[in-house]
Amino acid sequence: MPNAENRRAARPVRTTRRRPPATIYEVARKAGVSIATVSRVQRRNAPVAEATRARVLRAIDELRYQPSALGRSLAMGRHGATGIVFPDLSGPYYSEVILGFEEQTAAEGKSVLILGTHGRDQATDLVRDLAARVDGLVVMGRTIPDAEVAALEEQHVHVVMLARPPTGGADSIRTENRQSARDLARHLLDHGHRRICFIGDPSSSPDAAERWTGFCEAFAEAGLEPPAAPTVSSFRETDGRRAALAVLGDGEAATDGDTAGGGKKLRADRPTALFCANDEIALGAYGACAELGLRIPDDIAITGWDDIPIARYLTPPLTTVRQPLRELGARAARALLEITAGERNSPIHQVLPTELVVRASCGCERDEGKPDRGGDPN
Amino acid sequence: MPNAENRRAARPVRTTRRRPPATIYEVARKAGVSIATVSRVQRRNAPVAEATRARVLRAIDELRYQPSALGRSLAMGRHGATGIVFPDLSGPYYSEVILGFEEQTAAEGKSVLILGTHGRDQATDLVRDLAARVDGLVVMGRTIPDAEVAALEEQHVHVVMLARPPTGGADSIRTENRQSARDLARHLLDHGHRRICFIGDPSSSPDAAERWTGFCEAFAEAGLEPPAAPTVSSFRETDGRRAALAVLGDGEAATDGDTAGGGKKLRADRPTALFCANDEIALGAYGACAELGLRIPDDIAITGWDDIPIARYLTPPLTTVRQPLRELGARAARALLEITAGERNSPIHQVLPTELVVRASCGCERDEGKPDRGGDPN
DNA sequence: TGCCCCCCTGTAAGCGCTTACACTCGACCC
């Protein structure tokens, strides 16, 4: 089948009910022009006589021709797509970030590929595969190791690090953690708390580590002894509850099945405040307190991090730190678009400010009558 | 540049710091074999001598060769990717569904493209573009019209409708609405409520329409007069609050700025229960009640729909209907994988069951001491 | 010893598109 005229006829016979989508060849033949002209009409990057253009457009319309993104990308050497890699999608954190990312990217006419690693061990393979399909990639927190990121860059893929410290020549977009953590811890200290327990895992993510650092700094600044070591917990609610029970109760009854309302024993040296590394942990802590019969904030103060939508509907509303999630995603998108478009060569590193959101769970007086309705995070 | 040997040298000079990624040609040369053999080693679809294989693998490794998804897809005629189109990403609903979808699809080694229409008017263009990059597409509720879906199918793209009635030959995956709405409405009637107001917009989505239908049926079954027309509201919290204020208050003071606790006048003929089309609306209604000084459920009962995570942390916990969101996405993914793999030709239509989640906002007695911790939806 | 066959490998066409380059053809200028 050497003849170009036969190209289409040479395709294997399809058993599908629909005929295959039209190609540029069919459009060209129908319009009586060469495929180059069809391409020019579509791409508008070279002059085409008005009459010719009209004929081509009509052919395109009649054949419902839609150019193959594959052929186009291959010829142009660009994918016209970017990807975002996140650890998980549950909880409002990632979906907000991705939303911001998607909005910006789609507005530029580029497609968005997503990939959740879900702690899978073949995560790097998946990411590598994804990298082969995009011009650039956003990599979030706990997904793949820095070494892998370096490998990606070597693969000629532009990378933006999100909620993660810079590596190599990659851009990075993060939110401020340390200062806010210090402020929040000081706020608790100002309330008179001294035994404050940090619940979270500083080794689990850069963000958590920085929060822990800021937390410690507040103690140093106040001329106090360093705080107790963190009570380790993942970012999940159930784990937060377990951790809170461990640090508050005397541990013998960590199992479920008991009714709430005080039946359990409390540790004598228990903390008077819990500094939770994120809101979900705080949520778990709320549950633990209910179980142990502790009132918030009278018996124990609790703070979170992220200001997830639930936070202001809790009883009492949760004092926390708001991150500009959507903005985070949008910035990452813009950074990626810039470098893939070649508008910038040197990496940029942005740290977005966060905002302390003081509600009632820290002990501040609040109008108890209604939930805090202030400031829709969007 | 006619010589195949020169292929690579003929590329335009790059100003970038990194050399372009290796191609199959370089691997072949380095290993001293033809590109076909390299391909065979990678694809494992034809016998290759062990010695040869080893040499090729070493070359691949040394060059850090990663096959171009573009070239491969073009040659194979498949994208190896699927897409999902959703209206928006805010709120837990869509992110959960997408999570389920992504998990299933990635597990099959396919990539996931996402596209939010955000009510943009060029949505159909974006979807058309997306369709040119995938083998199949999931289309959710309020995104593009049925006519456009038909056009997509003609474009040779497989389509699965999600939370949306079937069209043409497309698969469809939905959740049950009518029966559950009937059950929930009857539950409110059983509590003795007669003036129950439906808040939502039956014309805004198929789901909402079916909930309204079921709602009405409960009245008919109970031998009662049909309920009042719906109080129209979008699925957003702020709109739900506005709607609730309109139907409960006397309307003169719908503006903000007043303190809570009863300063406002109530309608004399106000409903005694609000049947909200989703949880976010219910959330708005909670706010409205706080503002009007109405106690839930004593002064007014409220129900939602979706069982978003917040629901069980509200005070009082919200009675609602749980949808298997993640499962919804996963099923859509499986359906799509089946048809794109050619394993199935005729469309399937699934309706997933929902579950009534009775908490306290409807008036049922609940343990007030702690939030309902039952049943993590995941 | 001769033949067949199967294992392995190379050759080259083809996927659908973009675009450099060549070419044609009037218009226009000196």
Place this chain on the structure above:
DNA sequence: GGGTCGAGTGTAAGCGCTTACAGGGGGGCA
């Protein structure tokens, strides 16, 4: 009137890969 120029169009190479087809060669069997 010959030359120049630019607008408009076609030709064909090339993007990176898969795979049908065509050998080549060694082992097994008659």
